[in-house]
Amino acid sequence: MRENRRFAPPAALAGAANVTGDAYAAASADRIAFWEEQARRLDWERPWTTALDWRPPFARWFSGGRLNVAVNAVDRHVAAGHGDQVALHWEGEPGDTRTITYARLQDEVCKAANALSELGVRAGDRVMIYLPMIPEAVFSMLACARLGAPHSVVFGGFSAEALRNRVEDARARLLITADGGFRRGRPNDLKTAADEAVAGTGVEKVLVVRRTGAEVPFTAGRDVWWQDVVDRQSTTHVPEYFDAEQPLFILYTSGTTAKPKGILHTSGGYLTQAAYTHHAVFDLKPDTDVYWCAADVGWVTGHSYIVYGPLANRATQVMYEGTPDTPHRGRFWEIVQKYGVSILYTAPTTIRTFMKWGDDVPAGFDLSSLRLLGSVGEPINPEAWIWYREHIGGGRVPVVDTWWQTETGAIMISPLPGVTACKPGSAQAALPGIAADVVDDSGTPVPPGGGGYLVLTEPWPGMLRGIWGDPGRYADTYWSRFADQGYYFAGDGAKKDEDGDVWLLGRVDDVMNVSGHRISTTEVESALVSAPQVAEAAVVGATDPTTGQGIVAFVILRGGAADKGAVLAAELREHVAREIGPIAKPRQILVVPELPKTRSGKIMRRLLRDVAENRSLGDVTTLQDSSVMDLISARLPSASGED
Numbered sequence: 001m002r003e004n005r006r007f008a009p010p011a012a013l014a015g016a017a018n019v020t021g022d023a024y025a026a027a028s029a030d031r032i033a034f035w036e037e038q039a040r041r042l043d044w045e046r047p048w049t050t051a052l053d054w055r056p057p058f059a060r061w062f063s064g065g066r067l068n069v070a071v072n073a074v075d076r077h078v079a080a081g082h083g084d085q086v087a088l089h090w091e092g093e094p095g096d097t098r099t100i101t102y103a104r105l106q107d108e109v110c111k112a113a114n115a116l117s118e119l120g121v122r123a124g125d126r127v128m129i130y131l132p133m134i135p136e137a138v139f140s141m142l143a144c145a146r147l148g149a150p151h152s153v154v155f156g157g158f159s160a161e162a163l164r165n166r167v168e169d170a171r172a173r174l175l176i177t178a179d180g181g182f183r184r185g186r187p188n189d190l191k192t193a194a195d196e197a198v199a200g201t202g203v204e205k206v207l208v209v210r211r212t213g214a215e216v217p218f219t220a221g222r223d224v225w226w227q228d229v230v231d232r233q234s235t236t237h238v239p240e241y242f243d244a245e246q247p248l249f250i251l252y253t254s255g256t257t258a259k260p261k262g263i264l265h266t267s268g269g270y271l272t273q274a275a276y277t278h279h280a281v282f283d284l285k286p287d288t289d290v291y292w293c294a295a296d297v298g299w300v301t302g303h304s305y306i307v308y309g310p311l312a313n314r315a316t317q318v319m320y321e322g323t324p325d326t327p328h329r330g331r332f333w334e335i336v337q338k339y340g341v342s343i344l345y346t347a348p349t350t351i352r353t354f355m356k357w358g359d360d361v362p363a364g365f366d367l368s369s370l371r372l373l374g375s376v377g378e379p380i381n382p383e384a385w386i387w388y389r390e391h392i393g394g395g396r397v398p399v400v401d402t403w404w405q406t407e408t409g410a411i412m413i414s415p416l417p418g419v420t421a422c423k424p425g426s427a428q429a430a431l432p433g434i435a436a437d438v439v440d441d442s443g444t445p446v447p448p449g450g451g452g453y454l455v456l457t458e459p460w461p462g463m464l465r466g467i468w469g470d471p472g473r474y475a476d477t478y479w480s481r482f483a484d485q486g487y488y489f490a491g492d493g494a495k496k497d498e499d500g501d502v503w504l505l506g507r508v509d510d511v512m513n514v515s516g517h518r519i520s521t522t523e524v525e526s527a528l529v530s531a532p533q534v535a536e537a538a539v540v541g542a543t544d545p546t547t548g549q550g551i552v553a554f555v556i557l558r559g560g561a562a563d564k565g566a567v568l569a570a571e572l573r574e575h576v577a578r579e580i581g582p583i584a585k586p587r588q589i590l591v592v593p594e595l596p597k598t599r600s601g602k603i604m605r606r607l608l609r610d611v612a613e614n615r616s617l618g619d620v621t622t623l624q625d626s627s628v629m630d631l632i633s634a635r636l637p638s639a640s641g642e643d
């Protein structure tokens with residue numbers, strides 16, 4: 001859909017905006033000084049000596065400076081007299097609620113930090129967190145930050161196998177999990193998967209939050225209940241201060257190989273950018289706004305825009321445990337109405353789902369408290385953008401489309417709500433202090449109207465510091481594509497319009513984006529070939545009207561494995577769910593006799609994508625050699641040797 005309307009900021013918002021257009025000029029006059037000024041938004045025990053130490057591709061920001069991230073997110077607000085302000089309005093899926101003030105948050109984080117110390121966690125130790133969306137997830141992350149022990153949160157929807165891989169890669173000592181959480185009206189068990197994941201690893205202790213009350217397996221000597229160990233701790237904990245480059249967290253994300261990458265983030269630079277971008281892009285007024293980021297803490301959006309950015313800015317926020325359709329499809333809007341949410345941040349796939357459910361659902365609630373809407377995770381189509389503005393924002397609320405990645409740590413490209421005239425479907429311009437461009441194959445910037453690859457041309461404070469345990473892969477993945485120019489290659493295609501605004505076009509590598517989640521084709525392929533029935537597999541992401549992309553798998557069966565149609569498809573889908581998690585289940589599985597390959601043996605995914613997108617196919621279709629190959633070869637370029 002084409003949409004040429006522009007939406008200027010509402011006068012009231014522009015008049016009182018946290019950040020005005022001057023920020024662009026200030027940042028381009030002296031980018032490093034600009035970030036130093038933003039770093040002063042935080043409390044430092046000792047100031048930095050060098051703002052940026054850049055030995056490409058390795059950066060250190062605010063070297064010599066010392067701070068405690070948890071103190072910045074919690075204690076300093078209590079010390080400044082805001083202890084009674086609500087930090088979290090938590091809403092459980094069954095309707096139970098908890099109200100946590102900053103004073104209470106400080107108590108809980110201190111108790112958790114004391115408990116982790118008692119369980120043997122020291123600065124530098126890795127702690128895995130595998131929890132539902134409950135306040136203990138926030139307490140745990142901040143307790144780790146307080147101790148200088150990097151956390152690695154694994155989304156609760158990942159399987160035992162996926163968790164085990166991450167536990168082993170991070171060489172974690174302790175895992176924090178729960179008996180389960182509520183999703184879709186039912187308690188789901190996390191503990192059984194957690195047990196399977198840690199068996200035989202270096203995990204010495206498992207700290208278990210009681211959430212659902214379900215009977216779960218418990219290993220004496222290794223497992224301890226949160227309610228037994230944390231609740232009896234002192235609410236006092238004297239914080240230690242750490243270097244700005246102290247590792248804060250490792251977050252695993254899919255790359256182009258089967259092995260997820262542990263993206264490493266550190267403290268001072270990350271927190272500076274998370275806090276600044278949250279202040280600038282969401283225009284948060286801590287005394288009046290109620291902010292809600294509807295992501296899960298298991299993703300980077302939850303790290304930067306539920307935990308670190310908003311709490312550093314003293315936000316009052318909503319945190320919701322469950323799904324948008326439980327117990328009814330108006331649940332989100334009921335929550336907005338109940339708490340008077342003024343800023344909402346969610347993903348295009350969720351917005352498209354709401355569109356499908358119908359305009360009358362949000363129309364049944366009072367959404368007049370909203371004043372700003374955000375989108376993240378995948379390109380937002382103009383139709384969804386307009387629907388979001390009209391039906392959620394009452395036709396008066398700005399929508400900011402924010403582009404960033406697990407690797408960037410915080411928002412990089414986005415409108416500023418008090419400055420930018422928004423264009424539906426475009427993330428528009430790099431934020432002040434950020435340098436991005438769209439370049440061609442040779443690394444030359446494309447002219448207005450041109451398309452190419454999105455690159456980041458200068459280091460930024462929240463940038464990943466590496467891939468855990470694999471500096472070579474870090475340099476190779478992100479910095480080798482445009483090595484001559486020294487650009488960071490994001491893996492996204494983009495175009496620049498006549499005004500120089502950026503439009504994201506999706507991944508250019510073998511990474512799919514399903515409901516805003518990154519899943520690599522290779523990861524799903526390797527899960528499929530680990531099934532006894534499968535000899536070979538090729539996976540593509542095909543355009544999907546709701547999820548952005550859907551996973552389509554082409555499999556060749558092993559000799560002797562019967563193609564049992566829908567039964568086989570169901571078995572393979574379950575197998576992938578066990579290996580990776582339900583989010584990676586293929587939408588369709590097609591049994592084929594052959595896969596299209598280049599002479600060098602590389603699967604031509606582009607052709608498979610054509611097949612997957614151009615025909616409406618059932619769940620399992622046994623394609624005859626001739627029909628699928630004819631269809632595919634009809635599309636083969638006449639030139640040979642394409643690679």
Ligand code: PRX
Nearest residue numbers: 376377378379401402403404405406504518
């Ligand atoms: O392809 C881009 C897409 O999501 C990728 C990053 O995924 P992840 O690390 O999981 O982080 C998602 C949340 C920050 C990017 O390479 N992406 C993210 N935001 C947008 C987007 N694509 C287009 N527009 C966006 N606003």
